[in-house]
Amino acid sequence: MSSFPAADEASVEQKSLTRLPTGNAELDTILFGGFPAHSINILMGEPGSGKTILAERLMFANAEDEGRPVLFFTTLSEPVDKVVRYLQQFRFYDESKLGTVIQYSSIGQQLAEQGVGALVDIIKEAIIDLQPQIIVIDSFKAIHDLSTSVPEMRKMLYEVAGLLTAYETTAFFVGEYSADQISTYPEFAVADSMIELARNKHGTRDERFLRVLKLRGSAYLEGLHGFRITDDGLVVYPRLVSPATPPAYDLLTERVPTGVNGLDALLDGGLRRGRSTFVLGQTGAGKTTLAMQFAIEGIRRGEPSMYVSFEENPTQLEVQLAAFGLDAGQAHEQGLNILYVSPVELQIDSIVATVYSTVKKSGVKRIAIDAVGDLMMATTDTQRLHSYLYALAQHFAVEGVSSVFTYETVGKDLFTETRMSALADNILLLSIQFEGRRAQRTLRIVKARGIAHDLDEHELTITASGIEVG
Incomplete structure (x- = not known):
């Protein structure tokens, strides 16, 4: 390190x-x-x-x-x-x-x-x-x-x-x-x-x-x-500080496919390389599945990826991988780095240091962190967490690492912590709507910096092969 x-x-x-x-x-x-x-x-x-x-x-x-x-x-x-x-x-x-x-x-x-x-x-x-x-x-x-x-x-x-x-x-x-x-x-x-x-x-x-x-x-x-x-x-x-050289966003024009059927078309071809994406939604809306799908799409394209989980333990993550036709050993061989930290033992400094070290050592180009809310609950200083996440996102941008952060919301509310919104280049809002006895998942692109994105709400389904957006 x-x-x-x-x-x-x-x-x-x-x-x-x-x-x-x-x-x-x-x-x-x-x-x-x-x-x-x-x-x-x-x-x-x-x-x-x-x-x-x-x-x-x-x-x-x-x-x-x-x-x-x-x-x-x-x-x-x-x-x-x-x-x-x-x-x-x-x-x-x-x-x-x-x-x-x-x-x-x-x-x-x-x-x-x-x-x-x-x-x-x-x-x-x-x-x-x-x-x-x-x-x-x-x-x-x-x-x-x-x-x-x-x-x-x-x-x-x-x-x-x-x-x-x-x-x-x-x-x-x-x-x-x-x-x-x-x-x-x-x-x-x-x-x-x-x-x-x-x-x-x-x-x-x-x-x-x-x-x-x-x-x-x-x-x-x-x-x-x-x-x-x-x-x-x-x-x-050591405390993570912002890179001396700020990210040159205008140079990062490459598009990054999300791996989610139907989503890239709504993003005019996919996310931009090196940008940070926050996936918001209530419990059961599909945030973890989307984040995992994003990371797996990376290794399928030959990009070393990383998945950080504070909620799903290793056994649960293996079940998630199996749904995508992978076992843990196979996924690791293909370039997927998995870090699980129990929410009981969360310590912001050690997590950020481990994530940054892995990104540098393994040449990670995609990372998914599930979920920011757990970090907020673990910290005694929200300003310190905000500064760390900002610096981390800036380093990701400089290194050309595309990142996805999940964040649990209540109902259709967006960030309860407004400072987190400023960290996001892109915001995807996942919702569950109830009509009588029928529930329907939806996805809406709230924000996509530098992208001519779709503004409508679209149906989202979770299938055996992952998320699809209609």
């Missing part, structure tokens, strides 16, 4: 600034290459937010057998044995590096007995004896509990910063800081970078976000970036 786009990197990357990789390609993308070397960095967030894991993954990524050592100092938070015991559960842990190139030690008792000023002597001795490339102090915030005054902390930090800079050592201060402490705690004044990790409760699950608050001497990708904690550390999903 390291191909995930950031900003216009060529114009902002500081090539003369030496970087320290984090061990996570996506986080390096956000930082435009990693942390500046020989810098002082703060990793902040509430307990359990992932700060220590981020620091330890970075340590093992930069530890070389014949290189300068990496030091991890614990203070008054947790004993070394406990820290190492939990560290051993991660896949990035390397037993051969522990005790040699990576060294853990506790300095809490020495600080408690001698005061915060002892940290200067501890750092000086470590630098002179071991010449470490990286020093991590966890928790640095806990040192405040031993301080007698702010001036004492400020003086200690001034001396520590001087030592670290003089001996070209990169430091990471890990702590349970809150946003209101940034302006009052002196370590933030000497920090070259600040990374905030947060965890928000959303229903029965948590959403985790990472934000760069400061990165001295460098540009970075701003905003909230989703992440998960896995057995290999943090999996980060």
Whole structure:
């Protein structure tokens, strides 16, 4: 997923600034290459937010057998044995590096007995004896509990910063800081970078976000970036931004057949390449069938396609494919990529990152996403979702990827979320009308940008071979 786009990197990357990789390609993308070397960095967030894991993954990524050592100092938070015991559960842990190139030690008792000023002597001795490339102090915030005054902390930090800079050592201060402490705690004044990790409760699950608050001497990708904690550390999903080059709609004149009998004629030959189409309709109107039909038509024409489902599980999708004469294995071999995510586990950042990565890796030219309403229910920030979908649609347009999004409506109402309408180049409205005991499905083209489309309502039928429009 390291191909995930950031900003216009060529114009902002500081090539003369030496970087320290984090061990996570996506986080390096956000930082435009990693942390500046020989810098002082703060990793902040509430307990359990992932700060220590981020620091330890970075340590093992930069530890070389014949290189300068990496030091991890614990203070008054947790004993070394406990820290190492939990560290051993991660896949990035390397037993051969522990005790040699990576060294853990506790300095809490020495600080408690001698005061915060002892940290200067501890750092000086470590630098002179071991010449470490990286020093991590966890928790640095806990040192405040031993301080007698702010001036004492400020003086200690001034001396520590001087030592670290003089001996070209990169430091990471890990702590349970809150946003209101940034302006009052002196370590933030000497920090070259600040990374905030947060965890928000959303229903029965948590959403985790990472934000760069400061990165001295460098540009970075701003905003909230989703992440998960896995057995290999943090999996980060950089925020998707709009492409630097806007889509040239006037160049995308190729027509894309929908695969729906009778629909292309109403669209004056089909949809335009790279455009986004929203298929609206109430339950049972045929939205999912139309979206699947669109994706399958792609692989029948030799176009790699993708179908993203939040409603139909893999078994149900296999039944859908069987109705079109395909089994899952056969469809995959022909170029159909299927992604199913349970609506219970929806996380916008991970879904968008996975979709974008698959589109780039597999050369996808058609994609169907069923359904946008599930994404809206899963998000805590509708503006964030709108921005993501807009950026995604813009990337699809630049790449020439034709997209179909389904959206459930109530009755004949269109978008209940009006901002979504602006994302659509085309809108198809599917309805079910009742006359006595008889029900009739219909289709109407509400909007088709740049197409001389039909405006009438047409009968829609679902047959054994899919949807047909009369």
